[in-house]
Amino acid sequence: MSDKKIGIDKIGLYLPPYYIDMVDLAHERGEDADKYTLGLGQEKMAVPPESQDTVSMAANAALQILDDDDREKIDLVVLATETGIDKSKAGSVYIHHLTGIQPFARSIEMKQACYSGTAGLQLAVSHIANHPGSRALVIASDIAKYGLNSGGEPTQGAGAVAMLIKEDPRIAIVEPDSVSMSRDIMDFWKPNYLEYPEVKGQYSSMQYLDVLSKVWAEYQKRHDVTVEDFESFIFHIPFTKLGEKGLRKVMKGAAEDKKAELKKHYEHTRLLSKNAGNIYTGSLFLGFLSSLVNDPHLSAGDRIGAFSYGSGAVGEFFSMELVEDYRERIDLEAIQSLFDNRHKLSIQEYEDSYNKELPVDGSEYETDYSGDNSAIIVAGIKDHERQYRVR
Structure with a gap:
């Protein structure tokens, strides 16, 4: 077992090259724009073209951070997703190949709604502890779709976050302090035979906040800590207003100056x-x-509390400690360019794109990737096999 600190050494992001404005969507749906921008806390929504799926997005995010030394030392690849492309083959096997990682690596895919990215992170930390000197690649990649004109439509999105996990990390140490809980509920689920998920929106938000309250209380009891021991908190945020409600739960009873800081x-x-x-x-x-990118008030040594939630449900609270010069490990220019270089779609263009799905009847198909300049794309389907192209 390794006695070294283990955590996030690099972190990268991929977003599709298209988006819609939430004010435009609200007007088209006959809603007050404030319902989306203030009530949900959303301003823009990433829209994936047919040339991007969870595998290609994940691989694109990974390419942002991997170098040749990483490729030689990575021996675990984890894809966390709830929008996988195959009922048997893990998407991480494709990613392993597309990113050029050395062959003697374990590749798996994990699922538990929105929680499995955290499960993948914790698995990777344990793996590194048992295999000193190795590295792990964990990627959380998903496409959130609820259907046009549905209640969940304004909380859609798409993208992937890739993390390199190793000893002596240069961004954040993942502390061995996680507390998890599970409860069998039906707040959001996706039967195999349905195109879109079943969602009990208000009930799901209530469950999210209740799980947070209970797992946070248990975490405090086990580790004898209070809100004062943390500089900041991060949350699973299906829409950013829910994270704000979560923060209120966590800082209940804190001093007013601490609340203002958080x-x-x-x-x-x-x-x-x-x-x-x-x-x-x-x-x-x-x-x-x-x-990491935007908060000028964070510094090395700060403790970040994290709450992860996946419907169905699993919740976990854990913490991370920022390390010296963490901002230097982030490609700020690349991240900013993802947002700056996106193309805005009209609502009609978005709806046309939304209904343009890859065939499910086994027929051959070539995607239209003319507007997608990503390094890795889905070029089509042939013989029931997705054709990925590295450019």
Whole structure:
């Protein structure tokens, strides 16, 4: 077993090259724009073209951070997703190949709604502890779709967050303090035979907040800590207003100056999510990345509390400690360019794109990737096999 600190050494992001404005969507749906921008806390929604799926997005995110040394030392690849492309083959096997990782690696896919990104992170930390000197690649990649004109439509999104896990990390140490809980509920689920998920929106939000309250209380009891022991908190944020409600739960009873400080931090945490939407398994880590990129009040040694939630349900609270010069490990320019270089779609263009799905009848198909300049794309389907292209 390794006695070294283990955690996140690199973190990368991929977003599709298209988005819609939430004000435009609200007007088209006959809603007050404030319902989406203030009530949900969302401003833009990432829209994936047919040339991107969870595998290609994950591989694109990984390419942002991997170098040749990483490729030689990675021996675990984890894809966390709830929008997988195959009922048997793990998407991580494709990613392992597309990113050029050495052959003697374990590749798996994990599922538990939006929680499995955290499960993948914890698995990777345990793996590194048992295999000193190795590295692990964990990618949370998802496409959130509820259907046009549905109640969940304004909480859609798409994207992937990739993390390199190793000893002596240069961004954040993952502390061995996690507390999890499970409860068998039906707040959000996706039967194999349905195109879109079944959702009990208000009930799901209530369950999210109740699980948070209970797992946070248990965490405090086990580790004898209070809100004062944390500089900032990050949350799973399917829409950023829910994370704000979660923060209120966590800081209940705290001094007013501490509450004001935590609220200030949270505003930085949600900036990227406000402009990307819900990316399911990657949502928590998009919030973490947003803090790293945008929050000028964080510094080395700060303790970050993290709450992960996946409907159905599993919740977990854990903490991370920022290390010296963590911002230097992040490609700020690449992340900013993802947002700056996106093409805005009209609502009609978005709806046309939404209904343009890859065939499910086994027929051969070539995607239209003319507007997608991503390094890795889905070029089509042949003989029931997705054709990925590295450019």
